[in-house]
Amino acid sequence: MAAANEDEILEGFLCPICKADLKSATQLTNHFESLHQEEQDVLKSLKDIFGKAKKIILNNDDTELKETFDRALKFNSQEYYYPNEEQSIGVSRSSTDYFRGVRSARLERYATETNKLLIRLDKLVCNMPSEPNQRKAFEQEVVPWLDGSSVKLCPNCAKAFNLTRRKHHCRLCGSLLCHDCSVFLDLNVAKSIVDPSIPQTSTQPDQEVTEKNGLRLCEHCYNLIELRKQIQERRNAKTALVTAYEQMRSLMDQARPAVAMYEKMCQSLFDGETTYNLADVNAMRGKIGKLAEGIDLLSKQVVAHPAEPGTRQARLQNSIRQAAAHYIKEDLLSLRKLPTEAQIEEVRRERYERAQKQIQLERERRERERDWREEASASGSRLEQADIDENNPLIEQMNIIRGYIKDARKELRFEEVAILEANLKELKKEYQLQMLSHKP
Template sequence: MSTNPFDSDDDQDTTSCEILEGFLCPICREDLKSIDFLTDHFSRAHAEEEDALKSVFKDIFTKAKKKILNNLNDDRGTSSYSGGSSSATRGGNGEQRNPNNARTRMNVYNFMGKQTVGAECSHFEYFQSVRNPRLERYASETNKLIIRLHRLLKDLPTDAMQRKQHEQQTVAWLDGSSVKLCPDCAKSFHIARRQHHCRLCGGIMCNDCSKFLPLENAMQLASLSSTRSDPIQQVQHDQLGGVRLCHHCLWLLDTRQDMHESRTCRPMLVQVYDQIRQLQKEVMPDLDMYMKIVNSLYEGDSIFTIADASALRGKIGQTAEAIDVRSKRIMAIHSEPGSREEALKKAVRLCCIQTIKERMLSLPPLPDEAQIRQIQERKRMETEQRIQTEQRMAMEAFERYGLGNAATTTAVIDSGSFAQGSDLQSLNNWSAPQTAANVRVDDPLVEQINIIKGYIKQARQEMNFEVVETLEINLRELQREVYERQRRSQNALTPEAEA
């Protein structure tokens, strides 16, 4: 019962963004402190606002539903109550474990049957607390190196002597006079093993311990484009074999480059793969929709038509095709035979084929027109029978009030076409002769119906079947309403209108 004040304040609290606690009135959000006060207040202040309340509830319910669904992942014990039950419970008032709130109870029940993920323990915070200070130190060190590299390479003179000077200006070289041994390999320096300097930290090492950063990479790291530099310079640098660095500096730069690479690496394979995933994601709702349409067709509903289903099927088929083409394209990307990449490509392709086969090509076949007609016929018969029994009861009333049989029979036919038709025809059919019966053509309801029909047509063209469904249902309701009204005005005294 939607007018139950307790139900309402449950949902109210969970949905409003700021959490209000206590016995709140769902309309004016006043805290009434206890159930009695709240009931009292409600019956006095809002008795006539029932309709307004309903719309409030509608809104709340959808929100609450979302909220509750979100809570499903939470721990069983807490969420079942915090999600659905009132904050008054949390406020310490134990008696308010609302037995009326069927939805809450259902959630608890669902939890019973469903196993939640077991215990877990994350160490990532601790891991970060150890890792990050180290990384920050490295990062600042690396940044310093990159700034130096930038300065060093920015306008590097071509002449060897000048270059040396430029290098020493940028980074002060350590004084090598007192250094007798290479700090890296501990071999002594002499004529044959001369001292060298790291161009980025100025440290000393022997030639064997020096590393060279290719100029290309260096330029990239320093965010300078090498295309601008003049070709002669390029040749000279090539002879040079890159920038001389010590082991440590090179490692820092390498790590940086590596990280950069792994963050920005998007080869062809990944791009095509992302397209495939996108397609798969897009087709999922279509698949569900298709199942729904087929089911409804077999049920004999007339919300959807065969044309809808086959159009959707065509669309799914196209997507399957697109996925297939892309997975083939992945296979065509070159990679070393026997490599992991090759295995990866095969796995992706296999997965695509599986998905296509199991999800997209194994769709249940559509019933053909004849079958549908049969099913609908059967359903109509059932409906007719039901209506006829009702009519029979109504008939007695009619006869009592001296109304002709004619009206009844039209009603039977009308309801028949109503069950079948989603077209305007059915509406016109029975609205035309009844214009005499106080229904004007410019009835706002009829107008509304026509508008909705337009929308449905549009939605069909766009294959937006969810919208089609809601609109169709709305349409049914409207048509029913119009029909009811007409019947009522015709047989004003007939008590049993279709509920």
């Protein structure tokens, strides 16, 4: 305690020299030692003051005051640590109900407002005319626009309207704004918001959304619509487990027709047909092997997904893995064994001999039918073989079909190969009959 004058009394840890309040004894000591080193006698007197004060307190036998003074001295000398004193619980009050009430009212207000905007957005994008002149009248009919005849400033940026800064209206709330404060919502994105079943096809990244391909909105309406869009995306977002399972099912759907096509191609080789060759069937077998590898890898990802042991999810993941392994073993790895080249050649030779016999019989039949023709008409119908081969449209069609077959084989479209081969056979048969009819 120190007195500045007779009328004013100052209290606290005051410096005897500059009368500065240092808040604690340690700060007072450090202050005095650093700024008033020459006043060592005064510092000594300051310590004597503390000593005298302590003696006075001890003589008064005030236990609580003694403990307080000792704690202050230990704290100032950096030797004091708070003991683990047991504290009693004071008055507490739960604000959960108040928080829920305020939160519910706020969410209800935003939800109601957002639903109104979605209803208006649905009316705008579903029945919007294609012509620009009709579109403006339609938008103003769905959402009435505010009268801005007396509005001189933009409510958002407070800039004055003039010839270069024209007045515009938000298409969802009808409020006034300038072009710089406008935000445009892509029409394709708007359609996907009001109808989540429609796939979202936004504009190109380098194409700016303007009034022609978007809706002019204020920032408040745009933020509410964007928030609803984000909520929809989070709800429709698929987890890694679901994604892996759907990819596995997609590969299974691709594998089933591939296995059926492989069996058909194998049977064609065993029958001696020339529709497919051994390279085609091996390519299809390799495709099925890749599908099996993909199914196996995705099923392992499904079973490796974290799940509590013994829970329904863990049992379901194990069942998916077992079903995938059984499908791979029974349907994809137990494919029919391919015939050898020697077996294929033997079957095709026998098939060729049978076909030659049929052709010979057909030739003999046509020769008997041609005997009744008169010699004059028979000689007039003879054509040179070279001219026939050059001008015959059947040969041109067969060459075109052979090109299509080659391209289909490269793309592994063997169903298309089978159809084209059947057409080629019909053309060959018709060409052979045509040659027989012109043979002298």
